[in-house]
Amino acid sequence: xxxxxxxxxxxxxxxxxxxxxxxxxxxxxxxxxxxxxxxxxxxxxxxxxxxxxxxxxxxxxxxxxxxxxxxxxxxxxxxxxxxxxxxxxxxxxxxxxxxxxxxxxxxxxxxxxxxxxxxxxxxxxxxxxxxxxxxxxxxxxxxxxxxxxxxxxxxxxxxxxxxxxxxxxxxxxxxxxxxxxxxxxxxxxxxxxxxxxxxxxxxxxxxxxxxxxxxxxxxxxxxxxxxxxxxxxxxxxxxxxxxxxxxxxxxxxxxxxxxxxxxxxxxxxxxxxxxxxxxxxxxxxxxxxxxxxxxxxxxxxxxxxxxxxxxxxxxxxxxxxxxxxxxxxxxxxxxxxxxxxxxxxxxxxxxxxxxxxxxxxxxxxxxxxxxxxxxxxxxxxxxxxxxxxxxxxxxxxxxxxxxxxxxxxxxxxxxxxxxxxxxxxxxxxxxxxxxxxxxxxxxxxxxxxxxxxxxxxxxxxxxxxxxxxxxxxxxxxxxxxxxxxxxxxxxxxxxxxxxxxxxxxxxxxxxxxxxxxxxxxxxxxxxxxxxxxxxxxxxxx
Numbered sequence: 001x002x003x004x005x006x007x008x009x010x011x012x013x014x015x016x017x018x019x020x021x022x023x024x025x026x027x028x029x030x031x032x033x034x035x036x037x038x039x040x041x042x043x044x045x046x047x048x049x050x051x052x053x054x055x056x057x058x059x060x061x062x063x064x065x066x067x068x069x070x071x072x073x074x075x076x077x078x079x080x081x082x083x084x085x086x087x088x089x090x091x092x093x094x095x096x097x098x099x100x101x102x103x104x105x106x107x108x109x110x111x112x113x114x115x116x117x118x119x120x121x122x123x124x125x126x127x128x129x130x131x132x133x134x135x136x137x138x139x140x141x142x143x144x145x146x147x148x149x150x151x152x153x154x155x156x157x158x159x160x161x162x163x164x165x166x167x168x169x170x171x172x173x174x175x176x177x178x179x180x181x182x183x184x185x186x187x188x189x190x191x192x193x194x195x196x197x198x199x200x201x202x203x204x205x206x207x208x209x210x211x212x213x214x215x216x217x218x219x220x221x222x223x224x225x226x227x228x229x230x231x232x233x234x235x236x237x238x239x240x241x242x243x244x245x246x247x248x249x250x251x252x253x254x255x256x257x258x259x260x261x262x263x264x265x266x267x268x269x270x271x272x273x274x275x276x277x278x279x280x281x282x283x284x285x286x287x288x289x290x291x292x293x294x295x296x297x298x299x300x301x302x303x304x305x306x307x308x309x310x311x312x313x314x315x316x317x318x319x320x321x322x323x324x325x326x327x328x329x330x331x332x333x334x335x336x337x338x339x340x341x342x343x344x345x346x347x348x349x350x351x352x353x354x355x356x357x358x359x360x361x362x363x364x365x366x367x368x369x370x371x372x373x374x375x376x377x378x379x380x381x382x383x384x385x386x387x388x389x390x391x392x393x394x395x396x397x398x399x400x401x402x403x404x405x406x407x408x409x410x411x412x413x414x415x416x417x418x419x420x421x422x423x424x425x426x427x428x429x430x431x432x433x434x435x436x437x438x439x440x441x442x443x444x445x446x447x448x449x450x451x452x453x454x455x456x457x458x459x460x461x462x463x464x465x466x467x468x469x470x471x472x473x474x475x476x477x478x479x480x481x482x483x484x485x486x487x488x489x490x491x492x493x494x495x496x497x498x499x500x501x502x503x504x505x506x507x508x509x510x511x512x513x514x515x516x517x518x519x520x521x522x523x524x525x526x527x528x529x530x531x532x533x534x535x536x537x538x539x540x541x
Contacts (some may be wrong), residue, residue, distance in 0.1 A: 015161025019168040020301050024362070026172040027297055030197070031363050033179045039190050041289035042122050045114045046130035046198045048263045048292065053103045054141050055256035065146060068245055069153025074323060079230040081153060082223075084241055088146045091242075096142035100135050107131040114267050121285045126191045134198035140205035147212040154223070159215040163208040171204025251399035254406045255390040259300075259383065261406075262436065263292050265413055266429050273421035273428075287368060287426045294363055295373040302347035302380040303387065317395025326453075329396070333454050336388060338462050338524055344384045345470050346511050352377035353477050354503055357496035365491040368426065376430045382437035389444035392452075401447045409440035462520065469514040477507040 031040065065088065069081035103110075111127035144163070151159040178196035182188040216223075270291070274284045320328040351358060355374040359366055386409075390402045413436035420428030449455050456463065481503050488495035515521045 015157075015164050019164045022165075022168045022172055024297055024301055026176060027294075028362055029176055030179065031294075033176065033183060034190055034193055034197075038121055038285045038289060039194060040293040041285045042127065042130060042191065042194050043197065044263070044289065044292040045111070045122070045127045045267065046134050046194070048260055048267055049103065049107075049110045049131055050134040050137070050198070050201070051260040052257050052264060053099050053135070053138060055253055055260065056099065065149030065245070066152035068241075069150065070155070073153065073226075076229065076231045078226040080236050080241070081150070082227055083236070083238075084245070085146070085150045087238055087241075089143060092142040092146045096139050099142070100138040103135040103138060104132050107135065115271070122191070129191060130195050130198055133195035134201055136199060137201035137205050140202065140209055144205055144209045144212060147209070147216065151212075151215065154226075156219075159212055162215075163211040166211045167204040167208030169204075170207035171200045174203040175200035247399070251390070251394060251402035254403050255387065258386060258406055258409075258440075261410055262413055262433050263296070265410070265417055266292055266433075269417050270421065270429060273418045274425070277422050277425070279425075290366070290369050290372050291426050291429055294359070294369055295376045298351060298358060298362065298373060299348075299376045299380045300383070302344045302351075303383045317392065321396055329452065330454060330458075333392060333448075333452075334459050335524065336392075337456060338459055338466075340384060340388055341381075341463060341466050342515070342520070342524060344381050345466060346473060346507070348377050348380040349470055349474055350477070350504060350507055351380070353474060353481060354500055356490040357499045360490055360496040361493060361500060372426050372430065375427045379430060379434050379437065382434060382441060385441050386437050386444070389441055389448060392448055393444060396448070396452045398447055398451045401443065405440040405443035405447075408443060409436035412436040412439045462523070465515075465518060465520055469511055469518075469520075472514060473507050473511045476510050477503050480506055 034040065034043070065084065068084060072078070072080040107128045108124060110131055111124045114127055115122060115124060144167075148160040148163065151157070175197045178200065179193040182193040182196055183190070266288070270288050271284050274287065279287075317329055317332055320332065352374050355377065356365075356370040359369040359373055363369060390405070393399055393402050413432050416435060417429060417432040420432045422428070424431060445456065481499065484499050484502060488499050490496050490499065512521070
């Protein structure tokens with residue numbers, strides 16, 4: 001695998017992980033400020049529609065643009081990418097403003113979809129206020145997404161990573177400060193505090209965009225030098241350019257809205273299904289907050305690696321595929337799946353094993369939260385596999401099947417969600433999500449095998465080792481956790497925190513040691529981890 005893929009993935013992984021890390025840990029003070037799972041549900045009511053709109057407004061821009069620019073850079077037609085960039089800035093501004101107007105005007109409709117019954121804890125007007133507050137971010141984010149795609153197309157992942165982190169820091173700072181001032185200093189309502197918290201997305205986007213501007217002007221001379229080397233043999237019209245971009249972007253849109261669409265299905269059907277089995281409205285809102293906010297925030301962390309892989313993978317596989325270098329494509333796919341599974345599986349298993357103390361530390365002790373998190377955690381592996389397999393299909397120009405696979409998964413989710421919720425309550429929604437993603441991933445893998453001649457069987461031995469090491473690690477961690485639970489209560493904050501640190505460190509050491517002794521680490525990462533292994537005395541200096 002090329003060092004560029006590892007380096008690009010590492011940069012984006014660090015940036016995405018820091019962003020997700022901040023996005024996870026801010027919920028601890030935020031949860032305390034807003035006062036529990038019902039307020040968290042109100043936050044979700046606003047953010048789920050926004051996530052869908054932002055995916056549509058950006059039209060899959062970062063990955064689509066990065067793929068387009070990488071394609072023409074591979075044949076030294078650098079001016080084509082610059083032409084796209086200049087015209088795209090205006091287009092994305094118009095797209096973003098249009099999306100903002102639509103979401104703002106139709107927010108009462110989206111609110112009614114979320115809370116159809118008059119007996120709910122929050123009114124349609126209150127949910128409408130929250131949705132309108134977050135809609136302002138749509139004005140900025142599409143413009144910012146185009147710039148990120150431009151840099152990624154030049155295989156420069158640093159600007160995207162840094163801007164993502166700065167955007168998140170600014171958003172969280174405004175969110176926490178604003179919510180605290182509204183509730184604790186001004187004596188305002190939870191609805192006003194949540195509206196301020198969702199408006200923070202607009203503030204964060206402004207800061208992220210400023211970072212990208214700084215990078216562009218800093219590197220403009222270098223980028224201009226590339227344009228001077230342009231062969232000038234390809235003249236692409238704006239119509240032809242955007243026709244190609246749209247073909248690239250539509251599947252990216254579907255990939256980007258996959259998880260939010262599943263959440264939207266829960267948002268629309270959850271209350272109805274729960275009320276039909278006789279649960280009170282207040283309990284339903286609290287359970288929805290657990291499902292779509294509390295546990296989802298924890299589960300999504302391992303998926304950050306898949307997001308980074310997808311962003312790095314598309315332009316690189318596209319470049320190799322355009323050049324007809326099938327050997328390089330296969331090598332890239334091998335190590336992508338190996339590294340993805342090597343890191344994602346233990347993270348998901350760890351969250352499942354430590355679900356009770358994790359939920360206690362981040363929120364408060366909750367039997368419902370623990371049960372849902374334990375079931376939800378392994379679904380992170382499916383989220384990651386779907387993102388990466390969809391990205392691979394983009395790279396080999398079979399993106400049309402991405403829409404088929406996602407729609408199949410959505411149909412499975414729609415068909416099973418209400419019956420499974422009636423059978424298993426909140427956990428039923430998780431089961432329906434898992435089955436939907438399994439359906440999509442199965443189709444993706446079949447397409448990759450048919451059109452790229454690639455099968456996971458080629459790395460079957462390494463996958464078996466990863467599974468075996470995770471089984472051993474799980475046994476050790478579960479045994480240690482059972483012993484610690486006798487003296488450290490998972491219902492209390494600091495004992496739970498100490499339990500997590502001890503169990504996570506022990507699990508990581510066991511997993512790392514087994515992988516090192518078997519040679520799996522060297523196979524996946526080469527000499528990049530020698531320094532760490534020497535410090536842990538797993539490799540002689």
